Amino acid sequence: MIEKEEYIKKLHSYLKKYVASDPTPGEEALYKPVDIYNVPKKEAEEYKYKSIKYIFKHHYENNSFYHDYCKENNVSPDDIKSIEDFNKIPLIADKFFKSYPEGREFAMWLATLYTGELPSIVIKKKDDHDGIINKFREAGLVVTYSSGTSGKHTFIPRSQRTFNAAEYAIAKSAITMLYPEWEYDINGYLLMPHPFKTNVFAGKVCGMYFDVIKDVRVALERELSADLIQQAMQTNLKGRVIRYAMQRETNKIIDRIINWLRKNDKEGNKISFIGAPFLLYFVMEKLEKDGEYFNFGRKGSIVTGGGWKIYEDKRISTEDFRKKVEEILGIPQELCLDLYGMVEGNGWMTQCPEGHYLHVPNTYYHVRVIDENGEDVAYGEKGRFAFLDGLAHSYPGFIVSGDEVRMYEECPVCHRSTPVLAPEVKRARGSEMRGCAEEMRRVLSMDMGGADA
Amino acid sequence: MLREWKEREYIPPKNMVKLFVKGSFELSKVMLKNFTKLKKVRQEKVIYRPPKRMYEIPEYKPGMKVVRSDEKYLRPTLFCNPYAKEIIALANHLGAFEKEPYEYANDVFEFVKRNVILQIVPIDGVVATLKRGYGSCIHKISLFIALCRAAGIKARYKLYALTVIDQWYDTFINVDPIMREWYDAMGYFMLHGEGEAYVDGKWVVADVGPTPERQVASGIPITKFGDDSIGIWADAIPGGIMRTESLPLGMGFLSKLMMNISPGSIARMNNNVINMYEKGKKMLEEMGGEEEYMKKMGGGMKMPTMKLEKKGIIFE
Numbered sequence A: 001m002i003e004k005e006e007y008i009k010k011l012h013s014y015l016k017k018y019v020a021s022d023p024t025p026g027e028e029a030l031y032k033p034v035d036i037y038n039v040p041k042k043e044a045e046e047y048k049y050k051s052i053k054y055i056f057k058h059h060y061e062n063n064s065f066y067h068d069y070c071k072e073n074n075v076s077p078d079d080i081k082s083i084e085d086f087n088k089i090p091l092i093a094d095k096f097f098k099s100y101p102e103g104r105e106f107a108m109w110l111a112t113l114y115t116g117e118l119p120s121i122v123i124k125k126k127d128d129h130d131g132i133i134n135k136f137r138e139a140g141l142v143v144t145y146s147s148g149t150s151g152k153h154t155f156i157p158r159s160q161r162t163f164n165a166a167e168y169a170i171a172k173s174a175i176t177m178l179y180p181e182w183e184y185d186i187n188g189y190l191l192m193p194h195p196f197k198t199n200v201f202a203g204k205v206c207g208m209y210f211d212v213i214k215d216v217r218v219a220l221e222r223e224l225s226a227d228l229i230q231q232a233m234q235t236n237l238k239g240r241v242i243r244y245a246m247q248r249e250t251n252k253i254i255d256r257i258i259n260w261l262r263k264n265d266k267e268g269n270k271i272s273f274i275g276a277p278f279l280l281y282f283v284m285e286k287l288e289k290d291g292e293y294f295n296f297g298r299k300g301s302i303v304t305g306g307g308w309k310i311y312e313d314k315r316i317s318t319e320d321f322r323k324k325v326e327e328i329l330g331i332p333q334e335l336c337l338d339l340y341g342m343v344e345g346n347g348w349m350t351q352c353p354e355g356h357y358l359h360v361p362n363t364y365y366h367v368r369v370i371d372e373n374g375e376d377v378a379y380g381e382k383g384r385f386a387f388l389d390g391l392a393h394s395y396p397g398f399i400v401s402g403d404e405v406r407m408y409e410e411c412p413v414c415h416r417s418t419p420v421l422a423p424e425v426k427r428a429r430g431s432e433m434r435g436c437a438e439e440m441r442r443v444l445s446m447d448m449g450g451a452d453a
Numbered sequence B: 001m002l003r004e005w006k007e008r009e010y011i012p013p014k015n016m017v018k019l020f021v022k023g024s025f026e027l028s029k030v031m032l033k034n035f036t037k038l039k040k041v042r043q044e045k046v047i048y049r050p051p052k053r054m055y056e057i058p059e060y061k062p063g064m065k066v067v068r069s070d071e072k073y074l075r076p077t078l079f080c081n082p083y084a085k086e087i088i089a090l091a092n093h094l095g096a097f098e099k100e101p102y103e104y105a106n107d108v109f110e111f112v113k114r115n116v117i118l119q120i121v122p123i124d125g126v127v128a129t130l131k132r133g134y135g136s137c138i139h140k141i142s143l144f145i146a147l148c149r150a151a152g153i154k155a156r157y158k159l160y161a162l163t164v165i166d167q168w169y170d171t172f173i174n175v176d177p178i179m180r181e182w183y184d185a186m187g188y189f190m191l192h193g194e195g196e197a198y199v200d201g202k203w204v205v206a207d208v209g210p211t212p213e214r215q216v217a218s219g220i221p222i223t224k225f226g227d228d229s230i231g232i233w234a235d236a237i238p239g240g241i242m243r244t245e246s247l248p249l250g251m252g253f254l255s256k257l258m259m260n261i262s263p264g265s266i267a268r269m270n271n272n273v274i275n276m277y278e279k280g281k282k283m284l285e286e287m288g289g290e291e292e293y294m295k296k297m298g299g300g301m302k303m304p305t306m307k308l309e310k311k312g313i314i315f316e
């Protein structure tokens, strides 16, 4: 078996193009450790302290709106003297990154979010969101947004540097946890839009997949644009047509994946899947229906990310998914791992093979779980996921998300040294949705059921 | 006439009909199954005093301006008559034809959101709602729309069925099978929604349903004109969102029917809302106002202010 050090060194050599020549403390904390999820506690804290302190100072000094925000909160870099002081660093609600103005002001909004100077970017009158994003790209920036169906997207302006760090981080995170199964000579299937053709972060960040393995197929050649998704939500004829087309397209994709599985099975190749679980779930349902089973064993691995809603009314747990993978593709559960990340951040919580808890990369990424007053909740308690991101160089990555998580000081199953999140993360949606009707339904159903909730 | 109905979107969209039919079936099933319980609940008396109206209705004077147009999204639709005297008077009072469209729509939004208390009552027209001072979110949306249309601002409904949007019920409802059945059956009838006004070339969403006090009492942000109530979209099924010019026919009848299943429950629920309103009001007083609340809201969930910078951007 390959030594871990050798394994990571080899990986590093494939990821060379993402490595910064003048690393920040955060980047060092990402490149240097052999096992990013198992750095001795004290050492990890040193890395983290340096990373976050550095990056906080950077944004304080070079980002005007964040600077003002810190002033409002009476905090400056001098107040940060230990990891305990991280709680003083003002957090930004994720909603903030959705609150963009329309029209050409959108370009200014992106520029203001961006920390530091920008090269000159010429915006034409006719440029819409995508047009503006492209102009930023031509200037060397990577502006990505969240996928998803919500009316408003989350836009994040990344410098090439920050984006490279995100790519390096995702590759290292997944491959570390898959030790020792990764090698270059693998055939991969990306269950995402094509990274080079999309501006959706979750898709684009998978670009590194092409660097670390030999052959990559992409499931969705075309991008699902935000517009298209919105149109598909409509009740009108156009919406129906689009949904129908999507359905047909999906069926074709599924057939292609199944053929690919057969071929690799016959040739005895190693395979890997990365991406959204729902496509693979459809594949497995089809296989199951047709009574076709594979037995890839340790020759297969799967890394999923987000999107656990399979159909509109159906969610599956990562556990059920793993079981299905084992049953139908014959890939053992420890080689089926889920990643948890988001468009606003560059850190990846990765499941350990032993317990499938989500491990926090705690050398450059500081996680807090907070209640509605912004106070930390105790380990094991539910709260909102918040993070300080030592790799976010081009925008202040001190963010509270809407996701609901539980954090534990250490993994209940494996020996690794990092804190973990419980495997199932829930989008915390406040009680916003409790409109009048919802309230009515609740009261009525409580009355009838006789229960008291 | 049918064509006109269709054109004005009085005919409920197909998926709404589907929901209602399926819902009726589910509901009768559960009702039969839980007959005795239902009987007991129905006999229960709950004391309920409707809230007082919080505002005066301005006086109508002949010659007050109103936009009468037969254009889509501007004309009267079911339960929503923008030409009623009371509506015209209020529209003028709120500054229609004086303010910029966005400003006016925003003021209408604030008026309806803040002053009309949420109470579940059968669907009726906008004048009744205005005179009463309370109504369901559907009533409030209609009032918002009528006031916009009276001033010549296009406005429409954005409705969705709730069955499609709840995820959290796993924790609360799923535990008890009977409860779940009820809950699910009810869901087919429960439409929730927002209004939308067409200003400055785009549709702007208006979450007029909850008063700020209620939002405070449940610890959620106070929505402004243009704020979506987050989390809803993400869970609406494709085709689940209905944007229509009008409420559908049959809604008034259906809503009466629903209210009659268990009037006591409705009263209890309305009492809850009033209590929540009072609680939120007190919280706001203690906290020192809405701005303070929004600042404190979620502690870390604060929003920095942003002065836009141009940096290296050149506009051609």
Ligand SMILES: [Zn+2]
Binding pocket: A352, A354, A355, A356, A357, A359, A411, A412, A413, A414, A415, A416, A420
């Ligand atoms: Zn573990």
